[in-house]
Amino acid sequence: MLRLSLALACLLAPPAYAQMRLAEGELPLGLVDARLLPGWTDAAGNRIAALELVLEPGWKTYWRSPGDSGLPPSFAWDGSDNLAGVVFHWPAPEAISSGGAQELGYHEHLVLPFTASPTDAALPLTLHSQIELGLCDNICVPAQLDLSAPPPGTLPDSRIKAAMADTPRLVEDLPECRIDAIEDGLRVEMALPSETPELAAIEVEGKPDLWVSGAEIEMRADGPVAVAEMVGPEAAPFPLDPSALRLTVVSADDAVESFGCRLSP
Known part of the structure; x- marks a missing residue:
């Protein structure tokens, strides 16, 4: 069966997301915590860090390619210093129910590792990200986050290493x-x-x-x-x-x- 009408609808708009105004510093509905884990610097000067999301029980967020109508996360890095590029290491997705359809995403907790490459490995690399993503329970809400990472640690973070081990x-x-x-x-x-x-x-x-x-x-x-x-x-x-x-x-x-x-x- 052709899916033209559904495809055009999804190209034009995400699923029916509830719109709401947030006070400064307030987390979007469905989120308990959101932060950039500081990670560490590897031998080549790359920063290994991660986005961590803790969701309310029953809430889900989407994988990079969620399916017919899910909203994948997007990242901008305005305000970062000495950043040449970012490569994500996506843990294997899970089946989630979104609006009665099966999509791909994560339940309740996500650690999403990434490698941030410096423009100059001899200089410090700082991370600041503007993130847009979808969160769903019985309704879906758009989440907009503005996060900065603390300075990197001296040792690898076991949470980030475990999430990287879960990549396909x-x-x-x-x-x-x-x-x-x-x-x-x-x-x-x-x-x-x-x-x-x-x-x-x-x-x-x-x-x-x-x-x-x-x-x-x-x-x-x-x-x-x-x-x-x-x-x-x-x-x-x-x-x-x-x-x-x-x-x-x-x-x-x-x-x-x-x-x-x-x-x-």
């Missing part, structure tokens, strides 16, 4: 895939490496203007397959390089991801 492991074997044109975009199928997948996500690197549906897992005779639809601004088929596809698969005892795929003959 990279597999180099490329999955087989199939890319077909549909009326308003593309349908992508990717073979899954696990025989018992619980969650899957298909992303496209370098195409932020694409709407990508949540991946549905289909159990077939030759193994499980993740299926997603993609719609661009033109609402028409478009060329897609298979090497731009990113697959994440979560099973009961493992989480893996791969970059690129082999087109089925």
Whole structure:
């Protein structure tokens, strides 16, 4: 079934978020605590730090690619000093219920590690971030945070190391895939490496203007397959390089991801 109307709706607006005005210093509804963990500086001069969110019981927040209509977090780094770039290390996502649909995210507590690279490794690197994200229980609220990290510690933080250990492991074997044109975009199928997948996500690197549906897992005779639809601004088929596809698969005892795929003959 084509998803044009849903895709356009999601491109234009996030889910129905309750709007509310916050007093200065007040946390958004659903959040108990939000901070940047100071982390440490590695041998190359990079800062290893993390965003930590503590949510009210029952509340959820979203992964980087949550599904059909979730609101992924976004980060700006205005006010940081000596910062060249940031790379996030996303822990394996969990299934969350958002507005009656299954999305991908985290329940009640999130430590999201990142590596901050300095412009000059000989100078101090300070971190200040403006963060927008969605928080959901029976309703969804937009959260806007303005956080600064304390100076880095001298030893690695066990909370950050544990979250980094929970990131999906990279597999180099490329999955087989199939890319077909549909009326308003593309349908992508990717073979899954696990025989018992619980969650899957298909992303496209370098195409932020694409709407990508949540991946549905289909159990077939030759193994499980993740299926997603993609719609661009033109609402028409478009060329897609298979090497731009990113697959994440979560099973009961493992989480893996791969970059690129082999087109089925």
